[in-house]
Amino acid sequence: MKILLFGATGMVGQGALRECLLAPDVERVLAVGRSATGQRHEKLQELVHENLFDLSPVEDALAGYDVCLFCLGASSAGMSEPDYRRVTYDLTLAVGRTLARLNPGMTFLYVSGEGTDSTGKGRSMWARVKGETENALLQLPFKAAYMLRPGYIQPQHGVRSKTRLYRSLYAVMAPLYPVLKALLPKHVTTSEQLGRAMLEVSRRGAPKRVLENEDLNALAGATA
Template identity: 80%
Template sequence: MKVILFGATGMVGQGVLRECLLAPDVEEVLAVGRRATGQQHEKLRELVHENLSDYSSVEDRLTGYDACFFCLGVSSAGMSEADYRRVTYDLALAAARTLVKLNPGMTFVFVSGSGTDSTGKSRSMWARVKGETENALLQLPFKAAYMFRPAYIHPMHGVTSRTRLYRAGYAVMGPLYPVLKALIPKYVTTSEQVGRAMLHVVRHGAPKRVLENADIDALEATGP
């Protein structure tokens, strides 16, 4: 399969990229973003594109793909709802609308988050915006679309966050991962499990279109 990956320099995207490059049935990964990944691999192609709201000038680079893993995202901390919507809803839909036009047989996977509210009633701004984004993506005529809602993601294999505060948090939480996994397994996963579960839904589908943390881990546990 040929895969497009958005957000390959972020923590989730790094983990997904690793699993894609390791997968024998993934022949190419196109990483799309405002900056290069800094990685070199025979399967990896890069499209550095500044305007993530408009792909009209690069549509010829985005055709012929089987899957898109949209891992691009930011923390809502300190952001207004309008600004958060622009970098969450608007960017995801700009990419998805372009890709569904060019690759209607594609499977689209969007990384949302545990606690996302698809009813629009949540008091949490980020949860409402993520929910609206999920709803809009699920309406597009892709072959299949899945919304991933991981909770705590434990970074593995050298995966790191670009956000200093998050790096500090993971440094504290890292040693506690085995304890958290034992106490609250439904709310703990790893960057490896998320990446493998994404590949699983492209290969085999999933029983639900919105996958919570426990669903993600269950899919990954079934194997490739």
């Protein structure tokens, strides 16, 4: 597989990149983002592009890929709805529309989140915007598109959040994760499991287009 990865410097993207580079059936990964990952690997190529709303200057480099793992995201904390919509809905759809035109045979995976509101009418701002984003992506002319809704993600294998507060939280939670998993198995996962689930969906598809945390863990188990 030839994979485009958006958001490789974020926590979810780091986990996805690790699993892609380990997978023998992944031929090449092109990491696209505003900054470089700092990693070196024979499979990894990087495309640093500041304005992800406009990919027209780099379109030639984005053609010929089988899969897109879209791991870009922002916390809604402290953001107005218009600002959050711009970096969530507008940016994601700008990328999605471009890739659907360049790679109509592509499988597109969007990392959303547990609690996303598919109706787009709920009280939670972030959940509404994520739901509208999912719905719009599912209408694009990809070969297939899947919406991934992980719950709590415990980073592993050196994967780190870019946010200092979150790094502290994950460090505290690491020894408690087995307890959390035992108590709430349907709502927690790891960066490794999520990355493995992405690859499993990329290879074989999935029985439904919106995959909750429990579904993702089951798919990850199929690759173990």
